[in-house]
Amino acid sequence: MQSPQKSRAHPYMASSTDDARAQMLAAVGAREVEELFEQIPGDHRVSRGISLPPQLVAEADLRRHLTEVLGRTRSCEENLSFLGAGCWQHHVPAVCDEIGRRAEFLTPVWGTPSSDQGRMQAWFEFTSQLGELLALDFVGLPVYSWGCAAGHALRMAARLTGREEVLVPRGMDPERLAVVRSYCGSPELERHLRLVPVEHDPATGRLDLADLRGKLGGRTAAVYVETPTYLGVVESDMAEIAALARAAGAETIMGVDPISLGVLAPPGELGADIAVGTTQTLGVHMNAGGGVGGFIASRDEERYAREFPTLNVSICDTVVPGQRGFGMTLFEQSSYGAREGGKDWTGNSVYLWAVVNAVYMSLMGPQGFVELGETVLQRSHYAARRITELPGVEVRWPQGFFREFVVDFSGTGRRVAEIDAALRDRGIFGGKDLSQDFPELGEAALYCVTEVHTQTDVDRLVEALREVTA
Template identity: 45%
Template sequence: MATHPYIPNSVPEVRDAMLRAVGAASTEEFFADIPAALRMQGPLAIPAPHLSEARLKRHVDGLLRKNTHCASQLSFLGGGCYQHHVPAVCDEVNGRSEFATAYAGEPYDDHGRFQALFEYCSMMGELLEMDVVNVPVYDGMQAAATTVRMAGRHTGRRRVVVAGHINPDKLAVMQNYGRADLDFVLAPFDRASGLLDMAALAGLLDRDTAALYVDIPSFLGTIDDGAALAAAAHAVGALLVVGVDPVSLGVLAPPASYGADIVCGDIQPLGIHMNYGGGQGGFIASHDDPAIVMQYPSRLFGVVPTSVPGEYGFGDVAYSRTSFDKRENGNEFVGTAAALWGITAGVFLALMGPQGMVELATGIVQRTAYAKQRLARIPGVRVTHEGSCHFREFVVNFEGTGLPVAAINAALLKQGVFGGHDLSTDFPALGQSALYAFSEVHTQEDIDQLCATLEKVIGQ
């Protein structure tokens, strides 16, 4: 491999010193234990290096200019990552050096980080009406995967029934996490209403079922009857695990109120920018049931008295259950927590308060309802689950236009609009359909512009 200015170990003298230190004569000898079929036979396809910082900066700036982002385009994409207004104080606090630079919440000096995370967990607990909330994991998809594994360990069962209107990417993560000790079965949803088929679900739940997992609102934006789902799961001794958009709790009852045993989701809507695949953080919540609490693999922060009378400190709870303590015998590997995003979400929740969350969610419901009415008036366009309630997102069918979603989205993009998430591959039963998302950043004029642009591209 040629010497590369930004890969220190590519310097021959450095590489040779490393090989000497481990007693290997060559790189090939060092990797001898790895079967040849699993090793890359040839050099990495790394471009030639830019030999000055100025040239490298110009190259990177050129790459960035190719990107089209939602600050410059009108966007109606969603599906798990959402465009919201981020208050300036969220960026101000999460950019502070005592928070931004500490790895996984473990600075040498605390600087209030543990207390900030404790306050975040407390506010999330209030929003969710749950007693225990974890320090955030990587994202909501990992949180969902972890919750069903928790249910499997708690019940001693393998079978997990998953609502069929789940985000396919989330399902893939859940299957990947649980493939060694869980079996996944999809429960069908009704194409007309977008709600779970309760009769079919009843036939899938049995005494081998560890958990019923459902998102409320669903990936398609519909809102199932949580109390009926809880009753069905509990009738066979299974746990009800609910994935939830935390913003929706400004208008929807929290899952704990209708019988959910474990709740999870993503905190990205809580003051965190869409971030090129980042900016996600997964929360898990439950009641203070020791049998379930001990199944958490992630960190839990609490407040405890110190050795000084009247003084308290913030830190880990039930540390012995984590992989930090048990290593390979832990419930799961803890890994790097998304602690910075937890602090950011805490700032957002403190700023909004209960009334602010109600106003935020109410505004989204109003925009969603208006968008459903406006889009339904476009010739050839149909709101698929028009009779159902929706939060933030809903399915729009374009079969009547004679055009595939991909072509419509390409035409919209030329007009400066990101169309809805194409569902035609992941949900073929819905035909040429797209998932459109709305938030408080969309004005009535934005929605009218979307409809006018759609009419234009469909009529061409």
């Protein structure tokens, strides 16, 4: 065997050899590659070399560089984190990671029912299992995030009702609200939605029904309400809110985190017309916020189905008798089918997460969701009770919340930022600082406790808080 010629070909590119290049050039009848760029006028081309950081083509070099740089990040694995507020730390089963890294799911772009039937089925299992959690029959393929789902749903309601005013909770996540604002558009343009905030009752944290009644009317396209709310409170007047909206001819859009639906009543049983929410909690790592995803669901009524901006997968037959397949339904109303005539727009979303979500829901099963909900309820309430033992520290709404609760440090005379800094020194990430977004709550923070937090963790937090607020 001849010893191979020294090659400096790039490992990602098969035609990075002189031979391959020569063969293809000969076939196309060109002497050099540059001839093939003849369409681009000379004065359009970069006049100098592109200057990028040095190439690290050897994987060993690149790996070392990446791990060194990334190593300057502190994670919620090595620290004890109580951050939630739109992105939550739940346990991710190992099987979710295994399936999410399968090259067949990870690398393709799109495919068709003929080539990628397995993925189509996995998507249908995502929508089917999510539908069971929500008690709703029509579930679209995922959208970018909860905020994007809420924005699309509000626009669906505006098209359904021909109205342009949407009511949203004033206490909603500012991050999510900023997304919704983008989706509502600008008043200078003819087609836009008017966003009207509805107050919450300061005593309970729940929506202020009197304020809602006052603002509901003939111009209202939708009432958007979340349970639990951003500030953690279970919205126990859900059914009444839906009834009020219906009486005004408005759609009820309910925002939920499916992780809560083992113990909390599902939107389909509370009168929601459309449900939206996150998919991140269903087996997806936080990924510095890159784990977020969203869903839109409704009752399976044509009126709603015809307004979905998502791509939608349906079970169907094949030409083989008795055989099942999965294909796209209502494709023509998407922007792929109808360009600017489509329902909003669609494109890449978080389809890989949908497969992971399906795996997660299959692993959890009915008991898993119930038990997880119970553990979260008990551990988060335990944390709230322990924290209220601390002098000068109050929990704003100590009952009737799920997973998250507002802690007010005003009585300690310390700012949340100071407390957080001191906690960080002790390896703890305190809850999301609310003092800028909700100054009326005082020096408050939103603490999040899930099934990953043990009693020992909570006790450690309480002792650390005792020290830093003393």
